[in-house]
Amino acid sequence: MYRTPLIAAVVATGLAAGALAHGGATGIVKERMDAMDAMGDAVKSVTPMMSGAAPYDAETLRAAARTFREHSGEAMTTLFPEGSGGKPSEAKETIWSDWEDFAALAEQLGRYAEGLEAAADNGLAGSAGTGAMMGGGGMMGGDGTTGGGAMMGGGAMMSAEHIAEMPADAAFAMTAQVCSSCHERFRTKAN
Known part of the structure; x- marks a missing residue:
């Protein structure tokens, strides 16, 4: 299976890009880059478990979830105070022009991370993987572009309690989708 080398390559590339992106960062920009690094490290600590490349460990997943909550x-x-954009920051100006959406994603991350922490004891869904279990490429009906997916009937975001009932890999995928949605909308792409 080619998952392990691919994941290793992605992690190595991410670490190298992170090191370059922090060059010259000070103050609040450095603080937020450090927070994003902590969350990135949390993702990297559980990704091998989610792909089957490492044994599942609920405590490692709970620790990652606590890191997400701490920084949400x-x-x-x-x-992200107004006026703290520009190099070396990777923050797009849309953070401040779409502040309500950005703040909603930050809150959603905390709610989903709370559910993820509780879902850690549920174990993994199995070899079918989260995509098959959740109905394809989307996150339970969300499009991943306007709020991190995972909408329930009536447009309400899923609660931590609903996420806590999911298999751990599904809960992780939903939490990671919030990060991806935020990066897509509010972070410049590394060159």
Whole structure:
């Protein structure tokens, strides 16, 4: 299976890009880059388990979820005061022009991470993988572009309690989708 080398390549590329992106960062920009690095490290610590390349460990997943929660909500939004864009920051100006959406994603990350922490004891869904279990490429009906997916009937975001009932890999995929949605909308792509 080619998953392990691919994951290793992605992780190595991400670490190298992160090191370059931090060049010259100080103050609040450095603080937020460090917070994003901590969350990135949390993702990297559980990705091998989610792909089957490492044995599943619920405590490692709970620790990752706690890291996401620690850096979500107001803890995240306070790291983005208006006027703190520009190099070396990777923040797009749309953070400040679409502040309500950005803040909603920061809150959603905390809610999903809370559910992920509780879902850690549920174990993995099995060899079918989260994509097959969840109905294809989307996150339970979300398009991944306007709020991180995972909408319930009536347009309400899923609660931590709903996510806590999922298999751990599905809960992780939903939490990671919030990160991806935020990066897609509010972070410049590395060259």
